[in-house]
Amino acid sequence: xxxxxxxxxxxxxxxxxxxxxxxxxxxxxxxxxxxxxxxxxxxxxxxxxxxxxxxxxxxxxxxxxxxxxxxxxxxxxxxxxxxxxxxxxxxxxxxxxxxxxxxxxxxxxxxxxxxxxxxxxxxxxxxxxxxxxxxxxxxxxxxxxxxxxxxxxxxxxxxxxxxxxxxxxxxxxxxxxxxxxxxxxxxxxxxxxxxxxxxxxxxxx
Amino acid sequence: xxxxxxxxxxxxxxxxxxxxxxxxxxxxxxxxxxxxxxxxxxxxxxxxxxxxxxxxxxxxxxxxxxxxxxxxxxxxxxxxxxxxxxxxxxxxxxxxxxxxxxxxxxxxxxxxxxxxxxxxxxxxxxxxxxxxxxxxxxxxxxxxxxxxxxxxxxxxxxxxxxxxxxxxxxxxxxxxxxxxxxxxxxxxxxxxxxxxxxxxxxxxx
DNA sequence: TCAAATTAGGACCGACTGGTCCTATGACAG
DNA sequence: CTGTCATAGGACCAGTCGGTCCTAATTTGA
Numbered sequence: 369x370x371x372x373x374x375x376x377x378x379x380x381x382x383x384x385x386x387x388x389x390x391x392x393x394x395x396x397x398x399x400x401x402x403x404x405x406x407x408x409x410x411x412x413x414x415x416x417x418x419x420x421x422x423x424x425x426x427x428x429x430x431x432x433x434x435x436x437x438x439x440x441x442x443x444x445x446x447x448x449x450x451x452x453x454x455x456x457x458x459x460x461x462x463x464x465x466x467x468x469x470x471x472x473x474x475x476x477x478x479x480x481x482x483x484x485x486x487x488x489x490x491x492x493x494x495x496x497x498x499x500x501x502x503x504x505x506x507x508x509x510x511x512x513x514x515x516x517x518x519x520x521x522x523x524x525x526x527x528x529x530x531x532x533x534x535x536x537x538x539x540x541x542x543x544x545x546x547x548x549x550x551x552x553x554x555x556x557x558x559x560x561x562x563x564x565x566x567x568x569x570x571x572x573x
Numbered sequence: 574x575x576x577x578x579x580x581x582x583x584x585x586x587x588x589x590x591x592x593x594x595x596x597x598x599x600x601x602x603x604x605x606x607x608x609x610x611x612x613x614x615x616x617x618x619x620x621x622x623x624x625x626x627x628x629x630x631x632x633x634x635x636x637x638x639x640x641x642x643x644x645x646x647x648x649x650x651x652x653x654x655x656x657x658x659x660x661x662x663x664x665x666x667x668x669x670x671x672x673x674x675x676x677x678x679x680x681x682x683x684x685x686x687x688x689x690x691x692x693x694x695x696x697x698x699x700x701x702x703x704x705x706x707x708x709x710x711x712x713x714x715x716x717x718x719x720x721x722x723x724x725x726x727x728x729x730x731x732x733x734x735x736x737x738x739x740x741x742x743x744x745x746x747x748x749x750x751x752x753x754x755x756x757x758x759x760x761x762x763x764x765x766x767x768x769x770x771x772x773x774x775x776x777x778x
Numbered sequence: 779t780c781a782a783a784t785t786a787g788g789a790c791c792g793a794c795t796g797g798t799c800c801t802a803t804g805a806c807a808g
Numbered sequence: 809c810t811g812t813c814a815t816a817g818g819a820c821c822a823g824t825c826g827g828t829c830c831t832a833a834t835t836t837g838a
Contacts, residue, residue, distance in 0.1 A: 370814085372814080372815090386686055386687070387686065387687045388595070388683055388687065390593070390595050390596055391595050391687065393794075393795065393796080394795080394796060394797080395794085395795085395796090403815090403816090404815060404816040404817055405815095405816070405817050405818070406796090406797075406798085406817095406818095407798085407799080407800090407815095407816085407817080407818095408814085408815065408816070408817085410796095410797070410798080411813090411814075411815085415796080415797085416795095416796065416797090467686055468686060469682060469685070469686075473682060473736075473739060474682050474683075476682075476739055476740075476742070476743045477674060477678060477679050477681075477682030477683060477739060478593055478682060478683050480674070480739075480742045480743050481591055481592065481672055481673060481674075481742065482591070482592045482593065482596060487743060487745075490743050491743050491744055494740060494743060494744070517752075519752075520752040520753075520755075520756060521756070523740060523749055523752060523753060524733070524752070524753050524756045524757075526736070526740065527733060527736030527737045527739070527740050527749075527753050528729070528732060528733050528736055529736070530735075530736040530739055530740070531678075531731070531732030531733055531734070531735040531736025531737070531739070532732045532736070534678060534681055534682060534685075534732070534735055534736070534739075535681075535699060535728060535731065535732050535735070537681070537685045537686065538681045538685050538692060538695050538696050538699060539696055539699070540692075544728055544732075547722075547724075547725040547728060547729070548725075548728060548729050548732050550725075551725060551726070551729045551760075552729075554763070555756075555760045555763070558759070558760070558763055575784090577784080577785090598824075598825065598826080599825080599826060599827080600824085600825085600826095608785085608786090609785060609786040609787055610785095610786065610787050610788070611787095611788095611826090611827075611828085612785095612786085612787080612788095612828085612829080612830085613784085613785065613786070613787085615826095615827070615828080616783090616784075616785085620826080620827080621825095621826065621827090
């Protein structure tokens, strides 16, 4: 993959996460990626829409590498991994100082109703994310109560995190996310079988 | 307040919740409210921005009447009221068939970074919402553990609900919201002092 | 009755939208 | 040497954006 292409993708990712997809113009992307002109851009992407799809994919891959990867660490206890993953989400959000929400949540809120193409792709992103959590939960099932519903719990975790990131952005206060993350850990602990010890890097405050 | 004005406000509310603020043009609103032309619109609102602010306020008032009001019902046990409120959010969302998310969450995701005026107003909305939950929690404090942090718990509830609505919209599946709502009720139950009975219309399934 | 507010409707504005097309370089691989 | 691809850059397109201005008919309240 050419250098220029990723350069465009990166510039677009930044702009879209700052102002949304609709409010990011092709000209903005061209400026951001320092291209010579429109034809230069359309040499690499056949439309703004296609650019958006690829940006979304790249954002997910990035998130998979830097966040989701933790869920699969083989040497760490699964539930401990879940706590570490939540910490990672907090850390990722801290990088932008609480500004700039989840790239998935943002696009979802902006386009889920209006643009079916995006909706389907965002749904797929959430599904892949949820499935990672589900397999971790499956792995941890000896430590969990029998009635734990992995599908529901995985959705709850994602919803809480997405909602938390959104509120953090609105309040411009990272401690909102930190508090919700801590509560979320406690909620997960609720599903742990009695007598099973669980320690975490930062849980329960 | 004139009839026309509310007519415009209603049309705009529908359009904005369907396509977002930026993607709703003044001409769309004019068409939706069946006005004669632009000058007719600008007779009532000095700018699109001001229209947006008023729409947000009206959405909150509507939500306050139809949802938040439950939190203040004097004859019902506070924690039971909280469950009823969560049910009401689910019911409200069902009206649009799972499509069309929270008007606050949508605007937040779309404009929190880009438009300070909206950000501040959305922050105020969430704050008023949170404060209603906080006073309910205060009222319920004899039933709750001593270490319950009302500020944090209220934020958690809002974040979970906003995240749930978002995911429901993406998946186009109301059962996502229902599941998260049920889990949220269980999370709240976790804060209740042992030995205190708490029943709900639909809790814990 | 007279004035103010409301309704109606059209012309117009500069800026911007996503997108196409065309020409003319340089670089590099066969 | 030749053709393909990347770079560069400008002209142009039809349509939309938020917003202004102007004229005129109709309604309403004092």
